[in-house]
Amino acid sequence: MKRRPLPSKRSGDSKRSGELKSPRDAEHPAGTFAAGDPTATTGSPAVTPRVDAAPRVYSAPPMKWKRLLSVLVILHVVAVTLSLFAVVEPSQTHAELLSLVQPYLRATRFDIDDRPIYLTHDDRSDQPMRIQVSDSVSPGEDSWRTIEPPGTAGLAGSDRYHRWLATAVLLQDSEQPGLVAELLLGFVRSHPEARSVRIVLLPTDLTSIADETAESVYVARIARGGDRVSLVHVPPAAQSAVAVPGSGAVPDSGEER
Amino acid sequence: MIESWFVPEPVERMARVRGGLCVLAAAYLLSCWGDLDVWYGEAGIQSTSRVASFLAAAGLQSDARWYLSPLFLTDSIAAYRAVLAAGVLLAGLVLAGRGGRVGCLVLWGIVVSMTNRSLFLAGLAETLLSWGLFAAALAPPAACWYRSSGDVVRCWTAGLSRRLIAVQVSLLAVATTATMLAGSVWWNGLGSFALAAPVEDRTIDWTTGNLAEAWCHDLLTHAIVLSLPIGVVLAWRRPTATAGVAIVSAWCLVIALLGSHWLYAATFAVLAAAIPPCRALSSSDSGSSGRSGDGSSG
Numbered sequence: 001m002k003r004r005p006l007p008s009k010r011s012g013d014s015k016r017s018g019e020l021k022s023p024r025d026a027e028h029p030a031g032t033f034a035a036g037d038p039t040a041t042t043g044s045p046a047v048t049p050r051v052d053a054a055p056r057v058y059s060a061p062p063m064k065w066k067r068l069l070s071v072l073v074i075l076h077v078v079a080v081t082l083s084l085f086a087v088v089e090p091s092q093t094h095a096e097l098l099s100l101v102q103p104y105l106r107a108t109r110f111d112i113d114d115r116p117i118y119l120t121h122d123d124r125s126d127q128p129m130r131i132q133v134s135d136s137v138s139p140g141e142d143s144w145r146t147i148e149p150p151g152t153a154g155l156a157g158s159d160r161y162h163r164w165l166a167t168a169v170l171l172q173d174s175e176q177p178g179l180v181a182e183l184l185l186g187f188v189r190s191h192p193e194a195r196s197v198r199i200v201l202l203p204t205d206l207t208s209i210a211d212e213t214a215e216s217v218y219v220a221r222i223a224r225g226g227d228r229v230s231l232v233h234v235p236p237a238a239q240s241a242v243a244v245p246g247s248g249a250v251p252d253s254g255e256e257r
Numbered sequence: 258m259i260e261s262w263f264v265p266e267p268v269e270r271m272a273r274v275r276g277g278l279c280v281l282a283a284a285y286l287l288s289c290w291g292d293l294d295v296w297y298g299e300a301g302i303q304s305t306s307r308v309a310s311f312l313a314a315a316g317l318q319s320d321a322r323w324y325l326s327p328l329f330l331t332d333s334i335a336a337y338r339a340v341l342a343a344g345v346l347l348a349g350l351v352l353a354g355r356g357g358r359v360g361c362l363v364l365w366g367i368v369v370s371m372t373n374r375s376l377f378l379a380g381l382a383e384t385l386l387s388w389g390l391f392a393a394a395l396a397p398p399a400a401c402w403y404r405s406s407g408d409v410v411r412c413w414t415a416g417l418s419r420r421l422i423a424v425q426v427s428l429l430a431v432a433t434t435a436t437m438l439a440g441s442v443w444w445n446g447l448g449s450f451a452l453a454a455p456v457e458d459r460t461i462d463w464t465t466g467n468l469a470e471a472w473c474h475d476l477l478t479h480a481i482v483l484s485l486p487i488g489v490v491l492a493w494r495r496p497t498a499t500a501g502v503a504i505v506s507a508w509c510l511v512i513a514l515l516g517s518h519w520l521y522a523a524t525f526a527v528l529a530a531a532i533p534p535c536r537a538l539s540s541s542d543s544g545s546s547g548r549s550g551d552g553s554s555g
Contacts, residue, residue: 057411060264061263069262073262080388088436108391109369110391119437121439122441122442126454126455150292155460155519179311179315204454206450
């Protein structure tokens, strides 16, 4: 089937626009009025606008096509609705229904995927997050160096940096330091001088006075040997001992990659 | 019920909405250009091998297998740049009414490919762009500055496209309001301040001005909560449609300014412009030059 765009100002369209002619257009031969080209009157000063113009209507398809399309549209809208309302806390039934339509939603990126459509609930995920590195294996508070997000604050590059760290913080909150290490290894490899890495949450004007200092949510030592890089998570209980060499603090998890 | 989806509507409305979406799609693709080598490429934080390793360690291969993207096949930054450049070029062509429905569909495919490749780096704006571009691809192609003069072109695919966007963005508005109210900050008046509070991640710092005053952030918070559903309801009724779209657009502007959700708010505003219903055809209009088809074939 021959496809055509809607008529444009190109004079060369006059032949194709003839395909669109309504019975009424027969009174205006193609080329003299550019029948079917609604922009022709503005495109050519020589053309007089038609006063008695009526809409050119492409009517609906046959009923069997309407039914099929309606079913598809309804299924699509139901799938999107399931995704939209699963953001806060879906029920078990809701989650099961959502899992049925997940292949469609994910492949097309129509899914909300738990992203905060509520904009903010003033929780940890809203706080600014930064990744810091230190050249020391037992760094003091002053030896951390912050790697700032790329680009201007609030724009796309900064947002991607935030979402990357938010994922890491979410995993750490779920007590999955091994997965946090997986997430950070690519970054650690690109900073060969670093010996320690940590993620901190910066306070905001809404955090309590007790949280006025940057909160460290994940700390790890970096061990390097040839091409191999390892991240050894330092649990909170041992973090105070990180600055004290020989304290005997033993990490509770480690990842060799 | 079935018939209502297929009522023909003027093409120019959807041409404008699609034009706005093309500009935003181009902005999104260009925004990915600058930090490509940070995330992708062999040494990138999200190189294909790293993603595979992470998903295997997390046991998420089955969940993630539907994030389809041809970009998972390569770590070549040049290939990513080529895809982004093609997307920006295509956005320009579709904006100008070229490329037909296929052009818009391919643009949607490029945006989805880039978004799926970025996995958890993607935000809400990408989902809205995907909704909008897919629906816009149903309507007949036309330049976004297309204006009918005298000879109005109506097409059922333009109507279907507009209604699909209108339903989706209205559902989003309902879900946004409902989920906002699940958090205490949208009740106690601190919501607007909480949006602006992470100043290190915001383009503009509003926390030192009047927003710190209780009356200001209280009023703004309640206005943000109330204006979205009110605006959408008004936009669905022809007599109040202009006021409704203006209210939703104002909501988007406030969200963009306070929360630095620039692309999300802009996409929301463009999609909301598709909500107002079009004037119905009179029987004489529809009878005078009616024909069967989808507006894309002769």
